[in-house]
Amino acid sequence: MPEPIEHADWMPAADGHGPADPAHRRPRHPGPVARLLARQGRLLIGSASVGMFLAAWEAVGRSGLVSPLFLSSPSAVVAAGAAMWASGELMEHIRVSAGEFALGYLAAAGTAIPIGLAIGWYRRLEYAADPFLSALYATPRVALIPLVVLWLGIGVWSKAAVVFLGAFFPICINTVAGVKTVSHVHVRVARSFRASDARLFRTIVLPSSVPFVLAGLRLGIGRGLVGVVVSELYGASAGLGFLIATAGATFQTDKVFVGIALIAAFGVVCNEILARAEARVEGWRPPVGPAR
Amino acid sequence: MTAPVDGGPPPRLQAVHLGKEFEQPRLGRRITVLDDLTLAVGRGEFLALVGPSGCGKTTLLHVLDGLVPPTRGQVLIDGQRASALGRERAMVFQDAALLPWRTTVENIAYGLECLDVRRPDALAAARRWLTAVGLEGFGEHYPHELSGGMQQRVNLARALAVEPAILLMDEPFASLDAQTRETMQAEFLRIWARTAKTVVFVTHMISEALYLADRVVVLTGRPARVQETIAVELPRPRDHSVRRTAWFRDCEDHVRELLSAVAPPDRVRGAGAAELSSGDGAGRASPRGRA
Numbered sequence: 001m002p003e004p005i006e007h008a009d010w011m012p013a014a015d016g017h018g019p020a021d022p023a024h025r026r027p028r029h030p031g032p033v034a035r036l037l038a039r040q041g042r043l044l045i046g047s048a049s050v051g052m053f054l055a056a057w058e059a060v061g062r063s064g065l066v067s068p069l070f071l072s073s074p075s076a077v078v079a080a081g082a083a084m085w086a087s088g089e090l091m092e093h094i095r096v097s098a099g100e101f102a103l104g105y106l107a108a109a110g111t112a113i114p115i116g117l118a119i120g121w122y123r124r125l126e127y128a129a130d131p132f133l134s135a136l137y138a139t140p141r142v143a144l145i146p147l148v149v150l151w152l153g154i155g156v157w158s159k160a161a162v163v164f165l166g167a168f169f170p171i172c173i174n175t176v177a178g179v180k181t182v183s184h185v186h187v188r189v190a191r192s193f194r195a196s197d198a199r200l201f202r203t204i205v206l207p208s209s210v211p212f213v214l215a216g217l218r219l220g221i222g223r224g225l226v227g228v229v230v231s232e233l234y235g236a237s238a239g240l241g242f243l244i245a246t247a248g249a250t251f252q253t254d255k256v257f258v259g260i261a262l263i264a265a266f267g268v269v270c271n272e273i274l275a276r277a278e279a280r281v282e283g284w285r286p287p288v289g290p291a292r
Numbered sequence: 293m294t295a296p297v298d299g300g301p302p303p304r305l306q307a308v309h310l311g312k313e314f315e316q317p318r319l320g321r322r323i324t325v326l327d328d329l330t331l332a333v334g335r336g337e338f339l340a341l342v343g344p345s346g347c348g349k350t351t352l353l354h355v356l357d358g359l360v361p362p363t364r365g366q367v368l369i370d371g372q373r374a375s376a377l378g379r380e381r382a383m384v385f386q387d388a389a390l391l392p393w394r395t396t397v398e399n400i401a402y403g404l405e406c407l408d409v410r411r412p413d414a415l416a417a418a419r420r421w422l423t424a425v426g427l428e429g430f431g432e433h434y435p436h437e438l439s440g441g442m443q444q445r446v447n448l449a450r451a452l453a454v455e456p457a458i459l460l461m462d463e464p465f466a467s468l469d470a471q472t473r474e475t476m477q478a479e480f481l482r483i484w485a486r487t488a489k490t491v492v493f494v495t496h497m498i499s500e501a502l503y504l505a506d507r508v509v510v511l512t513g514r515p516a517r518v519q520e521t522i523a524v525e526l527p528r529p530r531d532h533s534v535r536r537t538a539w540f541r542d543c544e545d546h547v548r549e550l551l552s553a554v555a556p557p558d559r560v561r562g563a564g565a566a567e568l569s570s571g572d573g574a575g576r577a578s579p580r581g582r583a
Contacts, residue, residue, distance in 0.1 A: 189391070284394075
């Protein structure tokens with residue numbers, strides 16, 4: 001999407017006469033830096049802030065102020081990561097964790113959205129489901145891990161189940177809220193044009209719920225990643241949570257950070273994918289934000 | 293006034309002894325919005341309904357459309373009892389009520405899609421109506437990118453596109469600025485003359501009713517009943533100069549008097565309460581000033 005062009009006062013006025021106030025006549029051409037910032041601000045400022053954080057970390061790590069046992073340093077973390085990658089160990093951890101997450105998260109999205117839509121649409125179903133939703137949403141899912149392990153063992157299925165339990169509720173509850181906040185004005189339009197219930201659902205309820213569903217999906221990513229790590233801490237033989245746990249127990253701080261960085265990166269990538277999807281389906285929305 | 297005795301064709305749209313009550317469980321009461329309301333609209337007639345604000349005009353329109361079932365009485369179309377799902381009526385809503393995630397053309401096509409017209413055909417028809425309401429070039433815009441007047445044009449086109457015999461319009465121009473409103477009124481008259489639809493047009497603007505309609509029905513305050521019916525015998529096509537004629541002004545004054553005489557009870561009470569509280573406020577003003 002092209003960047004919107006703001007009317008800055010260095011631009012000629014649309015009517016060709018320019019601003020009447022002489023104080024505004026002063027030509028203020030932006031320098032090359034300002035123009036670059038205007039175009040790539042998000043990327044540049046974001047990278048600069050991350051770069052500065054890493055540089056500060058590295059400086060503190062090298063200064064000897066804090067023992068490397070506690071803090072490590074970016075260069076040590078990268079070195080440890082590269083060594084683990086070369087040995088194939090890292091790929092194995094990533095593969096295991098990503099598999100568990102994908103299984104649990106996709107199952108959660110695939111069930112929570114239709115169930116949420118149904119609960120929001122049928123009031124009696126809501127009455128029936130609401131006690132369970134509220135109770136399970138409020139319960140820390142960590143409390144269920146022993147049960148899940150008892151039922152499913154410590155393999156991939158129990159991990160996927162914990163991810164599922166983490167991601168299901170935010171997605172489902174948000175979807176219900178999306179259906180319930182549908183505009184009665186739009187419903188009346190559909191009814192007036194004699195839309196069937198199925199069409200009303202498809203053409204009014206679904207599109208109005210989309211932002212809520214997407215918000216739920218994004219929340220679900222965070223909850224799902226918590227599920228991966230915590231369930232691997234509880235008992236596993238591979239995976240990023242397992243890596244963090246074993247490296248931490250053996251004082252290999254750099255390896256702990258490798259695991260943390262990879263989980264963070266995974267979360268960012270998933271969020272970015274959803275943000276792209278959101279931009280596609282929600283492209284009609286006018287931009288929101290403070291006045292500039 | 294209802295069924296003709298001479299055996300001629302029945303009126304296109306009739307409201308027969310309509311009554312509508314709403315339960316308000318939250319307030320623990322039952323309000324009567326329509327009470328024994330009877331009126332008839334002829335084929336191709338342009339009927340305007342004026343009434344004090346809150347008198348139940350919108351509810352009447354919803355009952356006529358079939359959106360809301362009446363508590364008593366019935367709605368007849370061509371003398372037959374109207375079904376709730378009849379496709380001969382279409383509504384033009386007060387706030388444009390466009391679907392914000394649909395472009396202009398998709399919004400106009402919405403009513404047709406609801407009637408199971410295939411999407412490509414619906415979109416093709418929508419493009420024709422886009423031109424008819426003067427929105428060429430805005431077909432791919434989203435509602436928030438349109439002005440209030442343009443949104444109302446889309447609202448109108450969406451209703452016209454389903455080719456209803458009866459057009460029910462709920463203060464469609466009330467939210468527009470005076471200039472846009474006059475343009476829209478004139479343009480709507482032009483479109484109406486071409487399509488020969490039966491129109492029921494709800495408004496609170498007396499001059500709008502007199503300028504547009506063949507007949508103006510003045511309603512009482514809530515519960516709404518027919519207070520008086522005025523035949524508007526101004527020649528068509530009309531332009532805005534008719535508003536300056538003596539007849540138009542006299543009529544406007546007359547209707548205004550009718551409406552002010554029947555301010556609904558809650559408004560009278562509201563005014564009384566306002567007076568009381570302002571008196572109170574004046575009494576308290578000086579101590580507060582001292583503090």
